Every structure is written in structure tokens, then in C-alpha cells.
Amino acid sequence: MAKKEIEPKVVLERTYIIPLRREWLKVPEYKRANKAVKAVKEFLVRHMKVYDRDLKKIKVDILLNNEIRFRGMKKPPTKIKVKAKKYDNGIVKVELAEIPQIIKYKLEREKRQKEKAEKKKEKKEEKKPKEKKEEKKEKEELEKKLEEEKKEEEKEETKEEKEEKKEAVKEGGLKIAKEEHRKMKHEFAGQKIKKQPLRRMALQK
Numbered sequence: 001m002a003k004k005e006i007e008p009k010v011v012l013e014r015t016y017i018i019p020l021r022r023e024w025l026k027v028p029e030y031k032r033a034n035k036a037v038k039a040v041k042e043f044l045v046r047h048m049k050v051y052d053r054d055l056k057k058i059k060v061d062i063l064l065n066n067e068i069r070f071r072g073m074k075k076p077p078t079k080i081k082v083k084a085k086k087y088d089n090g091i092v093k094v095e096l097a098e099i100p101q102i103i104k105y106k107l108e109r110e111k112r113q114k115e116k117a118e119k120k121k122e123k124k125e126e127k128k129p130k131e132k133k134e135e136k137k138e139k140e141e142l143e144k145k146l147e148e149e150k151k152e153e154e155k156e157e158t159k160e161e162k163e164e165k166k167e168a169v170k171e172g173g174l175k176i177a178k179e180e181h182r183k184m185k186h187e188f189a190g191q192k193i194k195k196q197p198l199r200r201m202a203l204q205k
Contacts, residue, residue: 008087008088008089008091009087009088010085010086010087011086011087011088012048012049012084012085012086013083013084013085013086014047014048014083014084015081015082015083015084015097016043016044016047016081016082016084017079017080017081017082018039018040018043018044018079018080018081018082019078019079020036020039020040020068020076020077020078020079020080021078021079023035023036023038023039024036024039024076029073029074030073030074031073032073032074032075032076033068033069033072033073033074033076034073036068036076036077037060037065037068038055040058040060040064040068040080040082040094041055041058041060042055044058044082044084044092044094045057045058047084048084048086048092049086050090050092057090057091057092058091058092058094059091059092059093059094060094061093061094061095061096063095063096063099063103064080064082064094064095064096067080067096068080080096081096081097081098082094082095082096082097083095083096083097
């Protein structure tokens with residue numbers, strides 16, 4: 001039996017307003033959004049007690065990432081409110097503290113659509129009668145039995161029976177050949193074959 005995966009427990013949970021303008025002003029315009037994401041990670045590495053300062057341990061949520069890049073790479077927000085959760089395995093997950101109502105509505109709608117699709121599948125499976133499955137099994141069993149019977153019949157045919165069949169075929173073929181030969185004799189009996197003189201092309205010239 002495979003061991004069940006133990007879900008990590010939340011050790012620390014905090015909300016921060018992270019200033020971003022100070023950081024992304026140090027970089028050219030086309031790199032500002034990337035620098036803002038990095039600034040969020042560096043801020044949380046310090047404040048969420050990640051002692052080895054490993055940025056890979058901080059996992060940024062999709063909604064937070066989209067919020068930073070919403071107006072494009074050149075115009076990230078100046079500050080952002082964030083909720084951070086640290087787990088006992090050392091990983092920190094960051095989310096938006098205040099999710100906009102439009103996004104909430106979209107997420108709820110997606111959940112409803114998934115639930116409806118799952119319910120439809122369940123109903124279809126319930127509607128399918130069990131008799132059809134049983135009929136299929138019966139048909140497969142009958143086909144297997146017929147194939148086995150055919151194989152057994154082929155095995156039962158001995159060498160003597162096969163030789164008798166061959167001889168019968170030969171005798172029938174000889175009779176047919178003799179009859180055809182007789183017909184050909186009758187047809188050509190009255191006809192006389194005319195001998196044509198040989199022609200030499202060199203003499204004709």
C-alpha cells in the first residue's frame with residue numbers, strides 16, 4: 001500500500017504592503033515587471049524567516065503575478081498588498097490579500113461549470129443499463145466458443161481424409177480434361193489445314 005502524502009501545516013501567516021517603485025526604478029522600462037516580482041520575493045525572504053535566503057522557496061500565485069503585469073511590463077504597480085503563508089516544509093506561498101470582485105466571480109463561475117460537467121458525466125453513467133455490458137460479455141463468450149470448436153474440427157480431420165479429398169479432386173479434373181479433348185477433336189475433324197507457301201522477302205524485291 002502506498003503511503004498517504006501528509007499535507008504541510010501552516011506555521012506563519014502574515015499580510016504585508018510591499019513597496020515596489022523603489023526597486024523597479026533601478027531597471028530599464030522593459031524589465032520593470034520582472035523586477036517587481038523579484039522585489040516581492042526578496043521582501044518575503046527577509047520578513048518570513050527564510051534563513052538561507054533561497055528565492056526558489058517562495059511561490060508566487062498566478063493572480064498576484066497577473067496583477068503585477070496587468071498594465072504591461074513597463075507599468076507595474078507602485079505597491080501591492082499581499083498575504084503570505086509559511087509551511088513547515090520551509091515553502092512560502094504568496095497570494096493577493098484582496099482579490100477583485102470580477103476575478104472572484106470568474107473563479108466561482110469556473111467552479112460551477114466543472115461541477116455541472118461532473119454531474120452530467122455521473123448521470124450518463126447511471127443511465128447506461130447494466131444489461132448491455134452483460135450482453136457484450138455473452139457475445140464475446142459465444143464467439144470464443146465458436147472459434148474453439150472450429151479449431152477442434154480442423155484437428156480432427158486426419159491425413160487419410162485429406163488424401164481422399166485430393167484424389168477426388170484429381171479424378172474430377174481428369175474427366176473434365178478428357179471431355180474437352182473430345183470436343184476439340186470433333187470441331188477440327190472436318191477442317192483441313194491449308195499449307196501456306198514460304199515467302200522469302202529478299203527474293204520478292
